[in-house]
Amino acid sequence: LKSAxxxxxxxxxxxxxxxxxxxxxxxxxVGNEVITHEGEYTVKEQKIIDDAAKAxxxxxxxxxxxxADTTPLDNALKLTPELxxxxxxxxxxxxxxxxxxxxxxxAYNDAVSAGKAILAEEGLTVVDNDRINSAAQExxxxxxGLTYKPFKxxxxxxxxxxxxxxxxxxxxxxxxxxxxxxxxxxxxxFKNSNPSFLNDxxxxxxxxxLTVA
Numbered sequence: 001l002k003s004a005x006x007x008x009x010x011x012x013x014x015x016x017x018x019x020x021x022x023x024x025x026x027x028x029x030v031g032n033e034v035i036t037h038e039g040e041y042t043v044k045e046q047k048i049i050d051d052a053a054k055a056x057x058x059x060x061x062x063x064x065x066x067x068a069d070t071t072p073l074d075n076a077l078k079l080t081p082e083l084x085x086x087x088x089x090x091x092x093x094x095x096x097x098x099x100x101x102x103x104x105x106x107a108y109n110d111a112v113s114a115g116k117a118i119l120a121e122e123g124l125t126v127v128d129n130d131r132i133n134s135a136a137q138e139x140x141x142x143x144x145g146l147t148y149k150p151f152k153x154x155x156x157x158x159x160x161x162x163x164x165x166x167x168x169x170x171x172x173x174x175x176x177x178x179x180x181x182x183x184x185x186x187x188x189x190f191k192n193s194n195p196s197f198l199n200d201x202x203x204x205x206x207x208x209x210l211t212v213a
Contacts, residue, residue, distance in 0.1 A: 001049050004056035005031050009063055015126050017064045024059040031056050068124035072136035073115050079143045081108070087198055101147045108142040115139050148196035153203050157191055160210045180213040 005028065013021050031052045041049060081100065083093045093099050100108075115135040118124070124132070151157070161184070169177050187206045195203055 001031055001035060001053040001056075004053040004060075005035065007056065007060050009060070011065070011127065015065055017066055020059075020062055020064040024056070024063055027052075027055040027059040065125035065127060068126055068128045068132055070119060070124065070132055073119060073132045073139075076136040076139035076143075077112065077115055077119075079139065081105075081143070081146055084198060087201060096146075099148060101149055104142070104145055104147040108139070108146055111135070111138040111142045148198060150197065151195040151203055152197060152200045153207060156207050157187065157203060160207050161187060161191065163211075176213070180210070183210040183213040186210075 009016070009021075009024070013025075016024075034049060034052045081096045083096065083099060085092055096105055115138075118128070118132060118135050121128075165172070165177075165180065172180070183206070187203075187210050190199070190203055190206050193199075
């Protein structure tokens with residue numbers, strides 16, 4: 001009986017189902033009550049001691065962990081990468097590979113695969129909650145980190161913005177210099193908008209307008 005009373009559940013009470021932990025706690029309470037009468041029992045009462053010890057051992061072995069909460073991971077796996085409208089064809093893209101950078105999409109796909117692998121495991125319990133939550137957070141993080149493929153004409157854009165007029169403003173007609181200023185301001189604003197491949201045609205047009213202004 002003393003050996004049985006020395007058993008310690010691997011996890012705290014909150015990890016176990018209410019029914020199984022109550023059965024264990026009740027058995028321990030009975031065992032503690034029996035042990036307080038140590039020295040009072042004779043061989044005739046040995047069965048009381050043995051039964052108390054057996055009840056504790058049986059309840060200890062029957063402790064049942066609560067099931068895992070997979071809700072965070074289930075919700076994370078519902079996230080779907082956006083497939084935007086192709087400004088050229090005016091149709092929506094079919095594949096994320098055509099939209100996002102390889103690195104950001106690979107990180108997202110790896111996180112999704114890891115999350116699905118966890119959910120495929122049998123017998124997930126509350127002990128797995130931290131792992132489940134971490135997997136969910138990784139999916140959300142990589143989903144939010146999905147990055148559109150870059151603007152194609154960045155080098156040309158920077159070169160156009162870095163090129164100053166050959167002469168000072170007073171050497172040019174008012175209209176032509178106003179057109180240049182307008183084109184420069186438009187391209188600069190475009191650059192500051194963090195353009196992506198979706199803006200290739202728009203950006204190329206703005207670069208052209210500045211170079212011919």
